[in-house]
Amino acid sequence: MDHLGFIAAVYSVTFAVIAALVVRTVVQGRDLASKVADKDKPWT
Amino acid sequence: MDAQTFNARVATPTTRLVGALSIVSMAWVVLGGLFITPKDVNQGDAVRIMYVHVPTAWVAYLAFIVTAVASACWLLSRKHSMGFDRVAGASAEVGVIFMAMTLLSGSLWGRITWGSYWAWDPRLTTTAFLLVTYIGYLAVRGLGGSLEQRARRSAVIALLAVLEIPLVHFSVLMWRSLHQKASVLSGDGDIKMDGSMLTTLLVGVIGFTCTFAWLVMHRQRVLAMQDAMQMTQLDVALRERANESDDRVKGLK
Numbered sequence: 001m002d003h004l005g006f007i008a009a010v011y012s013v014t015f016a017v018i019a020a021l022v023v024r025t026v027v028q029g030r031d032l033a034s035k036v037a038d039k040d041k042p043w044t
Numbered sequence: 045m046d047a048q049t050f051n052a053r054v055a056t057p058t059t060r061l062v063g064a065l066s067i068v069s070m071a072w073v074v075l076g077g078l079f080i081t082p083k084d085v086n087q088g089d090a091v092r093i094m095y096v097h098v099p100t101a102w103v104a105y106l107a108f109i110v111t112a113v114a115s116a117c118w119l120l121s122r123k124h125s126m127g128f129d130r131v132a133g134a135s136a137e138v139g140v141i142f143m144a145m146t147l148l149s150g151s152l153w154g155r156i157t158w159g160s161y162w163a164w165d166p167r168l169t170t171t172a173f174l175l176v177t178y179i180g181y182l183a184v185r186g187l188g189g190s191l192e193q194r195a196r197r198s199a200v201i202a203l204l205a206v207l208e209i210p211l212v213h214f215s216v217l218m219w220r221s222l223h224q225k226a227s228v229l230s231g232d233g234d235i236k237m238d239g240s241m242l243t244t245l246l247v248g249v250i251g252f253t254c255t256f257a258w259l260v261m262h263r264q265r266v267l268a269m270q271d272a273m274q275m276t277q278l279d280v281a282l283r284e285r286a287n288e289s290d291d292r293v294k295g296l297k
Contacts, residue, residue, distance in 0.1 A: 001092075007089060010153075011077070015074070016072070018070075025263055028052060028266050029262055034271075036273060
Protein backbone atom coordinates (compact mmCIF):
# COMPACT_ATOMS: atom_id res chain seq x y z
CA MET A 1 0.00 0.00 0.00
CA ASP A 2 1.41 3.41 -0.97
CA HIS A 3 1.48 6.26 1.58
CA LEU A 4 0.83 3.79 4.39
CA GLY A 5 2.08 6.22 7.07
CA PHE A 6 -0.41 8.93 6.08
CA ILE A 7 -3.32 6.51 5.78
CA ALA A 8 -2.50 4.80 9.09
CA ALA A 9 -2.18 8.21 10.77
CA VAL A 10 -5.64 9.29 9.55
CA TYR A 11 -7.34 6.07 10.67
CA SER A 12 -5.53 5.80 14.01
CA VAL A 13 -6.01 9.45 14.98
CA THR A 14 -9.69 9.47 13.96
CA PHE A 15 -10.63 6.30 15.81
CA ALA A 16 -8.44 7.12 18.82
CA VAL A 17 -10.11 10.53 19.18
CA ILE A 18 -13.58 8.97 18.91
CA ALA A 19 -12.67 6.27 21.45
CA ALA A 20 -11.27 8.89 23.85
CA LEU A 21 -14.43 10.96 23.49
CA VAL A 22 -16.64 7.93 24.17
CA VAL A 23 -14.60 6.89 27.25
CA ARG A 24 -14.57 10.44 28.63
CA THR A 25 -18.34 10.75 28.13
CA VAL A 26 -19.07 7.40 29.82
CA VAL A 27 -16.73 8.05 32.78
CA GLN A 28 -18.07 11.58 33.30
CA GLY A 29 -21.66 10.31 32.95
CA ARG A 30 -21.21 7.52 35.52
CA ASP A 31 -19.48 9.85 37.94
CA LEU A 32 -22.24 12.45 37.76
CA ALA A 33 -25.03 9.85 37.74
CA SER A 34 -23.86 8.54 41.10
CA LYS A 35 -24.13 12.05 42.59
CA VAL A 36 -27.34 13.36 40.98
CA ALA A 37 -30.74 12.18 42.21
CA ASP A 38 -32.90 10.08 39.88
CA LYS A 39 -35.51 12.85 39.63
CA ASP A 40 -32.93 14.84 37.62
CA LYS A 41 -32.35 11.89 35.27
CA PRO A 42 -35.54 11.47 33.26
CA TRP A 43 -34.01 8.65 31.17
CA THR A 44 -33.66 6.28 34.18
CA MET B 45 -38.83 14.86 52.00
CA ASP B 46 -38.65 12.24 49.22
CA ALA B 47 -35.96 9.61 49.55
CA GLN B 48 -33.46 10.25 46.75
CA THR B 49 -32.20 7.31 44.72
CA PHE B 50 -28.97 7.36 42.76
CA ASN B 51 -28.94 5.18 39.68
CA ALA B 52 -25.50 5.44 38.08
CA ARG B 53 -26.66 4.37 34.62
CA VAL B 54 -26.55 6.85 31.76
CA ALA B 55 -27.16 4.39 28.93
CA THR B 56 -30.60 3.28 27.76
CA PRO B 57 -31.64 0.48 25.32
CA THR B 58 -31.73 3.06 22.49
CA THR B 59 -28.20 4.33 23.11
CA ARG B 60 -26.95 0.73 23.40
CA LEU B 61 -28.50 -0.13 20.03
CA VAL B 62 -27.04 2.99 18.40
CA GLY B 63 -23.66 2.22 19.98
CA ALA B 64 -23.70 -1.35 18.67
CA LEU B 65 -24.57 -0.11 15.16
CA SER B 66 -21.66 2.35 15.37
CA ILE B 67 -19.16 -0.34 16.34
CA VAL B 68 -20.27 -2.72 13.57
CA SER B 69 -20.19 -0.05 10.86
CA MET B 70 -16.85 1.36 12.07
CA ALA B 71 -15.36 -2.14 11.86
CA TRP B 72 -16.68 -2.34 8.28
CA VAL B 73 -15.08 1.01 7.43
CA VAL B 74 -11.67 -0.12 8.72
CA LEU B 75 -11.82 -3.47 6.93
CA GLY B 76 -13.38 -2.13 3.72
CA GLY B 77 -11.38 1.08 3.64
CA LEU B 78 -7.99 -0.48 4.27
CA PHE B 79 -8.22 -4.01 2.81
CA ILE B 80 -11.26 -4.70 0.61
CA THR B 81 -11.76 -1.68 -1.64
CA PRO B 82 -9.51 -1.22 -4.68
CA LYS B 83 -7.13 1.66 -5.38
CA ASP B 84 -8.59 4.67 -7.19
CA VAL B 85 -7.51 5.19 -10.80
CA ASN B 86 -6.41 8.77 -10.14
CA GLN B 87 -5.76 8.98 -6.39
CA GLY B 88 -4.27 5.53 -5.82
CA ASP B 89 -4.28 4.45 -2.15
CA ALA B 90 -4.90 8.03 -0.98
CA VAL B 91 -8.59 7.42 -1.70
CA ARG B 92 -8.68 5.27 1.48
CA ILE B 93 -8.53 8.49 3.50
CA MET B 94 -11.86 9.49 1.92
CA TYR B 95 -13.73 6.73 3.79
CA VAL B 96 -12.96 8.64 7.00
CA HIS B 97 -12.68 12.21 5.70
CA VAL B 98 -16.10 12.40 3.99
CA PRO B 99 -18.12 10.94 6.93
CA THR B 100 -16.39 13.21 9.48
CA ALA B 101 -17.14 16.26 7.31
CA TRP B 102 -20.77 15.12 6.95
CA VAL B 103 -21.11 14.66 10.72
CA ALA B 104 -19.62 18.11 11.39
CA TYR B 105 -22.16 19.74 9.04
CA LEU B 106 -24.98 17.67 10.59
CA ALA B 107 -23.87 18.58 14.11
CA PHE B 108 -23.91 22.32 13.38
CA ILE B 109 -27.32 22.04 11.69
CA VAL B 110 -28.68 20.13 14.73
CA THR B 111 -27.24 22.89 16.95
CA ALA B 112 -29.09 25.52 14.90
CA VAL B 113 -32.39 23.58 14.85
CA ALA B 114 -32.26 22.90 18.61
CA SER B 115 -31.40 26.57 19.23
CA ALA B 116 -34.34 27.70 17.09
CA CYS B 117 -36.61 25.30 19.02
CA TRP B 118 -35.38 26.79 22.31
CA LEU B 119 -36.04 30.34 21.11
CA LEU B 120 -39.47 29.55 19.62
CA SER B 121 -40.82 27.21 22.31
CA ARG B 122 -43.02 28.78 24.98
CA LYS B 123 -41.55 26.75 27.84
CA HIS B 124 -37.92 27.40 26.74
CA SER B 125 -37.07 23.80 27.62
CA MET B 126 -33.40 23.55 28.58
CA GLY B 127 -33.30 20.16 26.85
CA PHE B 128 -33.11 21.98 23.49
CA ASP B 129 -30.21 24.09 24.73
CA ARG B 130 -28.33 21.06 25.99
CA VAL B 131 -28.80 19.21 22.68
CA ALA B 132 -27.49 22.32 20.89
CA GLY B 133 -24.42 22.47 23.14
CA ALA B 134 -23.72 18.73 22.98
CA SER B 135 -24.05 18.72 19.20
CA ALA B 136 -21.69 21.68 18.78
CA GLU B 137 -19.07 20.01 20.99
CA VAL B 138 -19.15 16.86 18.86
CA GLY B 139 -19.23 18.94 15.66
CA VAL B 140 -16.08 20.86 16.59
CA ILE B 141 -14.15 17.64 17.21
CA PHE B 142 -15.33 16.09 13.93
CA MET B 143 -14.56 19.29 12.02
CA ALA B 144 -11.02 19.28 13.43
CA MET B 145 -10.64 15.63 12.36
CA THR B 146 -11.91 16.57 8.88
CA LEU B 147 -9.25 19.26 8.57
CA LEU B 148 -6.54 16.89 9.80
CA SER B 149 -7.47 14.03 7.45
CA GLY B 150 -7.90 16.50 4.58
CA SER B 151 -4.50 17.98 5.31
CA LEU B 152 -2.78 14.56 5.16
CA TRP B 153 -4.70 13.71 1.96
CA GLY B 154 -3.61 17.08 0.53
CA ARG B 155 0.04 16.32 1.31
CA ILE B 156 -0.20 13.13 -0.78
CA THR B 157 -2.30 14.53 -3.62
CA TRP B 158 -1.35 18.22 -3.88
CA GLY B 159 2.10 17.99 -2.29
CA SER B 160 1.16 20.40 0.50
CA TYR B 161 -0.46 20.03 3.93
CA TRP B 162 -2.33 23.31 3.58
CA ALA B 163 -3.37 25.67 0.82
CA TRP B 164 -5.34 28.87 1.23
CA ASP B 165 -8.04 27.35 -0.92
CA PRO B 166 -11.67 28.55 -0.59
CA ARG B 167 -12.95 25.22 0.80
CA LEU B 168 -10.11 24.83 3.29
CA THR B 169 -10.22 28.44 4.41
CA THR B 170 -14.01 28.54 4.89
CA THR B 171 -13.88 25.21 6.75
CA ALA B 172 -11.19 26.54 9.11
CA PHE B 173 -13.31 29.67 9.62
CA LEU B 174 -16.33 27.48 10.44
CA LEU B 175 -14.28 25.58 13.02
CA VAL B 176 -13.09 28.80 14.67
CA THR B 177 -16.69 30.11 14.73
CA TYR B 178 -17.94 27.07 16.61
CA ILE B 179 -15.00 27.13 19.03
CA GLY B 180 -16.18 30.70 19.72
CA TYR B 181 -19.73 29.39 20.18
CA LEU B 182 -18.49 26.92 22.81
CA ALA B 183 -16.50 29.69 24.52
CA VAL B 184 -19.67 31.80 24.73
CA ARG B 185 -21.52 28.85 26.26
CA GLY B 186 -18.86 28.73 28.96
CA LEU B 187 -19.39 32.34 30.03
CA GLY B 188 -21.09 32.95 33.37
CA GLY B 189 -24.74 33.71 34.00
CA SER B 190 -27.96 31.78 34.44
CA LEU B 191 -28.90 28.76 32.33
CA GLU B 192 -31.44 30.90 30.48
CA GLN B 193 -28.85 33.57 29.68
CA ARG B 194 -26.51 30.87 28.39
CA ALA B 195 -29.26 29.38 26.24
CA ARG B 196 -30.40 32.71 24.79
CA ARG B 197 -27.02 34.12 23.79
CA SER B 198 -25.73 30.81 22.40
CA ALA B 199 -28.96 30.23 20.42
CA VAL B 200 -28.54 33.58 18.67
CA ILE B 201 -24.91 32.77 17.79
CA ALA B 202 -25.86 29.27 16.56
CA LEU B 203 -28.48 30.70 14.20
CA LEU B 204 -25.91 33.11 12.73
CA ALA B 205 -23.06 30.58 12.58
CA VAL B 206 -25.06 27.99 10.65
CA LEU B 207 -25.25 30.42 7.72
CA GLU B 208 -21.57 29.63 7.06
CA ILE B 209 -22.36 26.03 6.08
CA PRO B 210 -23.75 26.84 2.58
CA LEU B 211 -20.71 29.08 2.09
CA VAL B 212 -18.38 26.17 2.91
CA HIS B 213 -20.32 23.63 0.86
CA PHE B 214 -20.68 25.75 -2.27
CA SER B 215 -17.25 27.36 -2.05
CA VAL B 216 -15.91 24.83 -4.58
CA LEU B 217 -18.54 26.02 -7.07
CA MET B 218 -18.42 29.74 -6.34
CA TRP B 219 -14.64 30.17 -6.50
CA ARG B 220 -11.75 28.45 -8.24
CA SER B 221 -10.77 25.69 -5.86
CA LEU B 222 -8.19 22.93 -5.64
CA HIS B 223 -10.70 20.87 -3.66
CA GLN B 224 -12.68 18.41 -5.73
CA LYS B 225 -16.42 18.87 -6.24
CA ALA B 226 -19.00 16.49 -4.75
CA SER B 227 -18.65 12.98 -6.20
CA VAL B 228 -21.78 11.32 -4.78
CA LEU B 229 -24.15 14.26 -4.24
CA SER B 230 -23.28 15.85 -7.58
CA GLY B 231 -26.92 16.37 -8.54
CA ASP B 232 -26.91 14.55 -11.88
CA GLY B 233 -27.32 11.13 -10.20
CA ASP B 234 -24.38 9.68 -12.14
CA ILE B 235 -22.03 8.16 -9.55
CA LYS B 236 -18.75 7.10 -11.13
CA MET B 237 -17.54 4.88 -8.29
CA ASP B 238 -16.84 1.18 -7.78
CA GLY B 239 -19.60 -0.67 -5.86
CA SER B 240 -17.40 -1.67 -2.91
CA MET B 241 -16.01 1.87 -2.64
CA LEU B 242 -19.49 3.40 -2.63
CA THR B 243 -20.76 0.83 -0.09
CA THR B 244 -17.82 1.49 2.26
CA LEU B 245 -18.34 5.24 1.96
CA LEU B 246 -22.09 4.94 2.70
CA VAL B 247 -21.49 2.55 5.63
CA GLY B 248 -18.96 5.08 6.91
CA VAL B 249 -21.54 7.86 6.71
CA ILE B 250 -24.11 5.71 8.57
CA GLY B 251 -21.56 4.58 11.17
CA PHE B 252 -20.23 8.05 11.90
CA THR B 253 -23.82 9.37 12.06
CA CYS B 254 -24.69 6.68 14.64
CA THR B 255 -21.57 7.63 16.61
CA PHE B 256 -22.64 11.28 16.50
CA ALA B 257 -26.14 10.34 17.73
CA TRP B 258 -24.70 8.24 20.56
CA LEU B 259 -22.32 10.99 21.63
CA VAL B 260 -24.99 13.70 21.56
CA MET B 261 -27.49 11.59 23.54
CA HIS B 262 -24.92 10.78 26.22
CA ARG B 263 -23.32 14.21 26.28
CA GLN B 264 -26.65 16.03 26.68
CA ARG B 265 -27.41 13.76 29.66
CA VAL B 266 -24.04 14.68 31.16
CA LEU B 267 -24.88 18.37 30.62
CA ALA B 268 -28.32 17.83 32.23
CA MET B 269 -26.66 16.34 35.33
CA GLN B 270 -24.07 19.16 35.45
CA ASP B 271 -26.91 21.71 35.29
CA ALA B 272 -28.81 19.85 38.03
CA MET B 273 -25.72 19.83 40.27
CA GLN B 274 -25.15 23.53 39.60
CA MET B 275 -28.75 24.30 40.63
CA THR B 276 -28.44 22.15 43.77
CA GLN B 277 -25.22 23.91 44.78
CA LEU B 278 -26.90 27.27 44.15
CA ASP B 279 -29.86 26.26 46.36
CA VAL B 280 -27.49 25.20 49.16
CA ALA B 281 -25.54 28.49 48.91
CA LEU B 282 -28.77 30.52 49.03
CA ARG B 283 -30.02 28.57 52.05
CA GLU B 284 -26.72 29.10 53.87
CA ARG B 285 -26.84 32.84 53.12
CA ALA B 286 -30.45 33.01 54.39
CA ASN B 287 -29.49 31.18 57.60
CA GLU B 288 -26.53 33.55 58.11
CA SER B 289 -28.78 36.63 57.82
CA ASP B 290 -31.35 35.04 60.17
CA ASP B 291 -28.59 34.49 62.73
CA ARG B 292 -27.46 38.13 62.40
CA VAL B 293 -31.00 39.40 62.93
CA LYS B 294 -31.35 37.20 66.05
CA GLY B 295 -27.98 38.50 67.30
CA LEU B 296 -29.13 42.13 66.93
CA LYS B 297 -32.29 41.39 68.93
